[in-house]
Amino acid sequence: MKKKLLFMLLLLASSISEGGATEIVFRAQVIPKGSMIRLGDMADISAATPERMHDLMTTPLLPVPAPGTVQYMQRNALRDLLASRGVDTKDLFFGGATVIEIGDAVKKTIKQKEQKEKIVQPKIQEEAKLPISKAVVVLRKIGVGELVRESDVELRAHPGALPSNALSSLSEAVGMEARRQLPVGYVLRKNQLRAPLQVLRGETVTVFARTGGVSVKTFAIAKQDGAQGDLIRVQALDKKELYMAHVSGRRELEVLATGHSAQELATLERRSARR
Incomplete structure (x- = not known):
């Protein structure tokens, strides 16, 4: 079937x-x-x-x-x-x-700022032979869910060891969304940021099945939050089918035109046509 x-x-x-x-x-x-x-x-x-x-x-x-x-x-x-x-x-x-x-202003500004803030190891650290690393540091308090702007962070010299997941480039932080509250002076880590959420749990979303530049769509309810590219669970409006779809835009998701998810979507599309 x-x-x-x-x-x-x-x-x-x-x-x-x-x-x-x-x-x-x-x-x-x-x-x-x-x-x-x-x-x-x-x-x-x-x-x-x-x-x-x-x-x-x-x-x-x-x-x-x-x-x-x-x-x-x-x-x-x-x-x-x-x-x-x-x-x-x-x-x-x-x-x-x-x-x-x-x-091109945003990317140029980030690149220029990183070039200007190249780390020069202080003589006292050279004498002590302590390693100096680059780290992205928070300049203002950033709340949960806020987007990180270029003016919110800077690249600084950091003596000694850094966490393995510490950010070392401004481009890794600017435009991302904070998962938790970030205080001033805090060294940013990768797991504290995420791509901005495009889909929120409980929202009604559009789900596309695409092939050859053509799309067939239906509607569903998101069962999880999701950023661009995330694979999340969605549920048909009649609450009978659950399937997985990739987040492709604001309140938009995609399934491939092959495999289990596409079959589920085809079922939904057929039911819609009967209505």
């Missing part, structure tokens, strides 16, 4: 694909070039014809942000922007990052 349901899912995806579905997968960060940002600068695109691919890639979206600044755009806002440019979005499937960072 499950094999039959999986076959129905793949058949549905195949029939949609033949209809000319186009996939647009947004990148998390865009480094602008020129004076205008086009869709091809922000996303990887797969289309049925070269002409359709060219039209989408060259569609202008917005001007490049001012030098030294960063602009953030929601994926849904970009979809609306495409429609305002006269693009028919009915056959477009949007995936990838849900929030896109446009500009």
Whole structure:
């Protein structure tokens, strides 16, 4: 029975694909070039014809942000922007990052800060021959669930041994979420941070089964919190099926079009169609 349901899912995806579905997968960060940002600068695109691919890639979206600044755009806002440019979005499937960072100011600033804060071993430590290591130190009190900003941390010299999981690069901390309260002067460790949560336990989420640039979706209830890429348990709205899915965006999850999870999703999709 499950094999039959999986076959129905793949058949549905195949029939949609033949209809000319186009996939647009947004990148998390865009480094602008020129004076205008086009869709091809922000996303990887797969289309049925070269002409359709060219039209989408060259569609202008917005001007490049001012030098030294960063602009953030929601994926849904970009979809609306495409429609305002006269693009028919009915056959477009949007995936990838849900929030896109446009500009190079953040990464450049982090890199410059790390270069400026190269550790110079004090003479007194040289004489004592104590090891000096680099460590990421908290500059302000950070609460549970707060995102770590560039101004919240700095790289400092730390005499003596450090914990094996201590962070030694600012890029490992900036943009992450605190798992616990972090006091001023604290040396950050990897297990105290996590990627920002995209799904919260108890939320209603959208679950996609994807194949060949086509998606079939249903809705479920998250049974666990999850960050980008996490594998978590979800439950069908009728509370009869439990299955695993990967977190792919804000309140969005994915299952592969093969294996147990896809079969479960196919069952849910069939029941939805009957309703």
